[in-house]
Every structure is written in structure tokens, then in C-alpha cells.
Amino acid sequence: MRINCPYCGERGSEEFAYHGDATVTRPRDGGAGPNAAWIDYVYLRENPSGLHRELWYHASGCQSWLVVTRDLRTHAIARVELARSVALARMEPS
Numbered sequence: 001m002r003i004n005c006p007y008c009g010e011r012g013s014e015e016f017a018y019h020g021d022a023t024v025t026r027p028r029d030g031g032a033g034p035n036a037a038w039i040d041y042v043y044l045r046e047n048p049s050g051l052h053r054e055l056w057y058h059a060s061g062c063q064s065w066l067v068v069t070r071d072l073r074t075h076a077i078a079r080v081e082l083a084r085s086v087a088l089a090r091m092e093p094s
């Protein structure tokens with residue numbers, strides 16, 4: 001599988017480290033003790049068939065964090081974004 005890093009160009013996936021599901025967001029509740037939102041955040045993940053957004057780190061390259069949208073059935077990559085841009089877009093008021 002090859003990933004098209006926005007800074008380095010297309011590189012083999014062996015240069016990157018997979019860091020899991022990019023769709024989960026940290027619960028806003030900072031209260032003490034476990035609750036359902038934290039249990040979901042820490043332990044529960046979807047296992048979709050089709051497009052999925054994943055967090056990857058370009059460890060052997062520019063060391064950028066990337067959000068890769070990949071089809072889990074074919075491994076075809078539909079989109080690569082800088083994780084920083086994705087996070088900033090999440091913070092914009094809707």
C-alpha cells in the first residue's frame with residue numbers, strides 16, 4: 001500500500017505508523033470516574049466495510065500526522081489530509 005503524504009509525496013506504507021481510528025473524539029466531560037462516553041472513547045471501535053478514516057504518522061519521513069481515508073475492502077486510499085487541518089475544521093463553529 002502506498003500513501004501520498006502531502007509533504008513528501010507517494011511513499012510505501014512501511015514509512016508510516018498506523019495509530020487507529022481517526023473518527024473518535026475525546027469526550028468533553030472531564031469529570032472523575034469512568035462513564036459510558038469514556039468507555040466508548042477508550043475501548044469501542046467500529047469495524048466498517050468500506051471507507052474509513054484512519055490516523056497515520058509519517059515516522060520515517062516528515063513526521064506529520066495524517067488522516068487517511070481508506071477503503072477497508074480494497075485498501076484503496078481515497079484521500080489524505082493533514083491531521084492538523086482536520087482538527088482545526090472540527091473546531092470551527094458550524
Ligand SMILES: [Zn+2]
Pocket residue numbers: 005006007008009058061062063064
Ligand atoms: Zn511526509
